[in-house]
Amino acid sequence: MEAAAKYNGKIGLDALKEDRVLDKMNLLEAQPGETYTIKELDTEDEDMNAFLFRLGCYTGEQITLISKKKKSCIVVIKDGRYTLDNLLAEAIIV
Amino acid sequence: MNIPTLVGIIVLAAILFFAIRYMVKEKKKGTACIGCPAAGTCEKHKSCSGGCH
Amino acid sequence: MRIAFAGNPNSGKTTMYNALTGRSEKVGNWAGVTIGKNDAPLKSEFSGGKDVIAVDLPGAYSMSPFTPEEGITSEYVREENPDAIVNIVDATNLSRSLFFTTQLLELGVPVVVALNKSDINEKEGTTIDIAKLEEKLGCPVIKTVSTEKSNNGLSEVIEKAISLAGTEQKAPYLQADIDLHDKAQVDAEDRKRFSFVNGIVGEVETRKQLSTEETTSDKVDKVLTNPVAGIIIFAGVMWCVFAISQTYLGTWIADWLVGWIEMFQEWVAGKLESAPPVLQTILADGVVGGVGAVVGFLPLVMVMYFLIALLEDCGYMARVSAVMDPIFKRVGLSGKSVIPIIIGTGCGIPAIMGSRTIRDERERRATAMLTTFIPCGAKIPVIALFAGAFFAGAGWVTFVSYFTGILLIFLGALLVKAVTGYKYRKSFFIMELPKYKAPSLVRAFWSMMERAKAYIIKAATIILVCNLVVQLMQTYNWSFEVVPEGAEDTSILATIASPFAVLLVPLGFGVWQLAAAAITGFIAKENVVGTLAVVYGLTRFIDVEELEMTGGANTVAAAMGLTTVTALAYLFFNLFTPPCFAAIGAMNSEMQSKGWLWSAIGLQLATGYTVAFLVNQIGTLVVEGHLAAGFLPGLIAIAIMVVVIVLISRKIRAGFDEKYELHRKAGQAA
Numbered sequence: 001m002e003a004a005a006k007y008n009g010k011i012g013l014d015a016l017k018e019d020r021v022l023d024k025m026n027l028l029e030a031q032p033g034e035t036y037t038i039k040e041l042d043t044e045d046e047d048m049n050a051f052l053f054r055l056g057c058y059t060g061e062q063i064t065l066i067s068k069k070k071k072s073c074i075v076v077i078k079d080g081r082y083t084l085d086n087l088l089a090e091a092i093i094v
Numbered sequence: 095m096n097i098p099t100l101v102g103i104i105v106l107a108a109i110l111f112f113a114i115r116y117m118v119k120e121k122k123k124g125t126a127c128i129g130c131p132a133a134g135t136c137e138k139h140k141s142c143s144g145g146c147h
Numbered sequence: 148m149r150i151a152f153a154g155n156p157n158s159g160k161t162t163m164y165n166a167l168t169g170r171s172e173k174v175g176n177w178a179g180v181t182i183g184k185n186d187a188p189l190k191s192e193f194s195g196g197k198d199v200i201a202v203d204l205p206g207a208y209s210m211s212p213f214t215p216e217e218g219i220t221s222e223y224v225r226e227e228n229p230d231a232i233v234n235i236v237d238a239t240n241l242s243r244s245l246f247f248t249t250q251l252l253e254l255g256v257p258v259v260v261a262l263n264k265s266d267i268n269e270k271e272g273t274t275i276d277i278a279k280l281e282e283k284l285g286c287p288v289i290k291t292v293s294t295e296k297s298n299n300g301l302s303e304v305i306e307k308a309i310s311l312a313g314t315e316q317k318a319p320y321l322q323a324d325i326d327l328h329d330k331a332q333v334d335a336e337d338r339k340r341f342s343f344v345n346g347i348v349g350e351v352e353t354r355k356q357l358s359t360e361e362t363t364s365d366k367v368d369k370v371l372t373n374p375v376a377g378i379i380i381f382a383g384v385m386w387c388v389f390a391i392s393q394t395y396l397g398t399w400i401a402d403w404l405v406g407w408i409e410m411f412q413e414w415v416a417g418k419l420e421s422a423p424p425v426l427q428t429i430l431a432d433g434v435v436g437g438v439g440a441v442v443g444f445l446p447l448v449m450v451m452y453f454l455i456a457l458l459e460d461c462g463y464m465a466r467v468s469a470v471m472d473p474i475f476k477r478v479g480l481s482g483k484s485v486i487p488i489i490i491g492t493g494c495g496i497p498a499i500m501g502s503r504t505i506r507d508e509r510e511r512r513a514t515a516m517l518t519t520f521i522p523c524g525a526k527i528p529v530i531a532l533f534a535g536a537f538f539a540g541a542g543w544v545t546f547v548s549y550f551t552g553i554l555l556i557f558l559g560a561l562l563v564k565a566v567t568g569y570k571y572r573k574s575f576f577i578m579e580l581p582k583y584k585a586p587s588l589v590r591a592f593w594s595m596m597e598r599a600k601a602y603i604i605k606a607a608t609i610i611l612v613c614n615l616v617v618q619l620m621q622t623y624n625w626s627f628e629v630v631p632e633g634a635e636d637t638s639i640l641a642t643i644a645s646p647f648a649v650l651l652v653p654l655g656f657g658v659w660q661l662a663a664a665a666i667t668g669f670i671a672k673e674n675v676v677g678t679l680a681v682v683y684g685l686t687r688f689i690d691v692e693e694l695e696m697t698g699g700a701n702t703v704a705a706a707m708g709l710t711t712v713t714a715l716a717y718l719f720f721n722l723f724t725p726p727c728f729a730a731i732g733a734m735n736s737e738m739q740s741k742g743w744l745w746s747a748i749g750l751q752l753a754t755g756y757t758v759a760f761l762v763n764q765i766g767t768l769v770v771e772g773h774l775a776a777g778f779l780p781g782l783i784a785i786a787i788m789v790v791v792i793v794l795i796s797r798k799i800r801a802g803f804d805e806k807y808e809l810h811r812k813a814g815q816a817a
Contacts, residue, residue: 033361035359043573043575044573045573045575046330047213048575050211050213051208051213051577052577053334053337054208054209054211054213054246054337055208055243055577056242056243056246056341058338058341060338061341064359066359066361066365066368067365067368067369067372069372069373069374070374070473071374071472071473072372072469072472072473072576074365074368074372074469074580076358076359077243078240078242078243078358079239079240079241079242079243079358080240080243080358080579081358081365081368081579081580082577082578082579082580083372083465083468083469083472083576083577083578083580084575084576084577085472085473085476085482085575085576085577087573087574087575087576088575088576088577096421096422098418098419098420098421098422099419099421099422099423099426101418102418102419102422102426102427102430103426105430106426106429106430106434109434109611110612110615113607113608113611113612114608114612116604116608117608117609117612
């Protein structure tokens with residue numbers, strides 16, 4: 001009985017995780033402390049996209065959200081820490 | 095004309111001479127802003143094109 | 148032979164360059180300190196007697212520029228054919244840095260990689276396999292710590308670079324032959340390059356501490372970038388800087404120094420007793436007195452430079468940018484405008500040039516336009532003089548001066564936003580948060596000494612000559628005779644300055660002496676103090692004791708004939724009118740638009756006038772119960788300024804509406 005509950009719980013959790021993978025969200029909705037893979041990135045500004053690329057921020061790369069504030073957040077891209085405003089965070093889909 | 099006057103005039107002339115010579119030299123070197131605390135960064139970019147005098 | 152120093156922003160290029168050449172270019176712990184190219188010959192201990200020029204370049208993330216200063220770097224390494232490139236790589240962020248390295252390796256110019264900040268890696272337990280990295284990249288890799296005095300790897304780097312100069316560099320990764328205009332192809336190519344880099348990093352780097360783990364520095368960041376706590380802390384830090392330099396430590400040293408200067412002046416005057424009075428006044432009052440008055444304030448400026456250097460070195464500036472970004476955005480600037488403003492407390496010229504790192508043109512120009520409202524180092528003597536003479540050395544005068552400066556920046560930014568109208572482009576903010584580091588006291592000391600030297604040179608050249616000219620113009624009248632006592636108003640200086648003085652009547656200080664001082668202030672702001680010293684024959688400006696003895700009306704205040712209200716108005720007028728000509732020149736070259744330049748000068752004139760007018764009229768109303776003289780003419784003058792601003796705004800907006808309409812239609816059609 002107990003084992004079954006655990007099993008069920010695990011399934012539930014996995015399902016949730018899968019959900020999150022399928023569901024796209026922007027960085028603002030992400031959890032601090034978690035590492036994500038960038039799925040989409042479009043700032044509607046080609047130069048800005050290219051700039052982010054050169055920092056190592058592009059689709060398929062990892063991004064870690066360190067902390068979130070009301071209007072900004074701190075992330076780790078490659079081995080550097082950056083502060084982003086919400087406008088930019090919204091454009092990063094993980 | 096007494097000695098203090100003479101010395102005074104010489105000192106004044108010397109100070110003026112060196113001050114102006116320094117300024118002219120710096121101008122020729124392209125330092126537009128003499129003694130500017132940022133002299134190092136600013137002289138090369140011709141930022142003080144307005145000149146300082 | 149020329150060796151170029153290139154690498155990512157804040158990897159330590161300028162620190163290394165300074166160590167190698169003995170120069171003292173500006174360094175700081177944030178990305179984008181260096182905004183132009185610097186070059187100087189290497190010290191002979193490094194060059195081995197050869198003629199080697201080191202070229203320091205602004206930081207860049209890649210060969211394709213994003214900001215103007217990145218463009219300088221890629222253009223230089225591509226077009227100017229340096230004999231060798233020293234690529235400074237931030238060893239703590241290898242995975243990002245090597246992207247640019249692989250691009251540099253493609254140029255054919257021999258590259259030496261300097262693995263800088265290796266000391267931080269050792270602390271964090273990150274190891275890099277140098278031999279393997281050398282083999283992978285096909286170029287020498289040397290560990291360096293350029294902040295260290297000895298055993299820092301610098302001479303090895305230079306030795307290698309010199310020995311390799313002229314040879315051909317082989318690239319480990321060659322870009323495929325692609326159409327550079329095709330975005331998709333370029334993108335794919337860059338991805339390949341990054342995965343090549345990732346491959347190398349995976350093989351050579353072992354990390355004990357993952358960069359994604361939360362560290363103490365992250366905890367500190369959480370507080371410092373908190374919208375409430377962060378701003379309070381920032382205000383507190385700046386208050387400490389100003390209080391220490393201008394109320395406590397700096398003033399104590401200055402008080403002592405001024406005593407010596409005054410003694411020297413008396414000594415000079417004594418020696419010249421038998422000389423003609425004209426010579427006596429010129430030397431004792433004009434040269435020694437005028438220059439001495441300015442130099443007397445040097446300790447205040449030096450202490451502040453020292454403290455600002457510490458701030459710049461520790462990594463706090465990037466956090467301030469982050470915490471201030473939302474506020475600055477609201478008024479139409481960006482968080483990046485904060486750094487120029489803080490630099491502006493030292494000198495307006497590097498502050499104006501520092502606005503170059505702001506990408507949005509309108510934000511950049513607005514920052515260059517407004518940053519000089521923050522009182523610079525040259526204005527400190529003016530503030531300190533008035534605080535000392537009229538407000539018993541009260542610290543609040545300093546605080547109010549800086550606070551008003553910030554307020555005016557906000558208001559000015561709102562005005563610029565209102566006048567220039569809509570914005571098309573979204574303004575993003577991204578800033579690297581560098582690792583904290585204990586600020587180097589030695590470096591701050593030398594940075595302070597360097598600026599002190601510049602201050603003294605300025606005092607001994609421009610300010611001395613200006614004082615002398617003012618002295619002569621005051622001593623003689625238009626027929627080149629010595630002005631008789633009691634007829635001071637007939638001197639050359641008085642007749643030139645009087646018409647300007649009339650304009651200043653509504654502001655409460657319509658006398659020619661004060662007008663003359665304000666005018667000479669445009670040459671250099673310290674001149675305000677120098678000229679006041681000359682025209683009123685005063686030196687001892689920082690003098691609290693005397694003030695206590697005479698019960699509020701000390702000699703300086705009495706001689707100038709200003710009330711506390713008009714004194715404050717005059718101080719604000721000098722602080723918030725256009726900066727010195729040199730700074731205006733810097734604005735000209737940064738803005739690259741005559742329209743913006745003249746708008747900036749006009750705005751600053753209008754601001755200085757309006758602020759002084761309000762202080763004088765409202766202050767007089769409060770203190771004496773009636774409006775000050777010249778209320779109506781002053782009001783008319785301000786009304787005219789407002790009309791001009793509205794007209795300019797209309798003109799710009801009319802053009803904007805048309806463009807906006809076209810934009811919209813084009814959007815609909817597509």
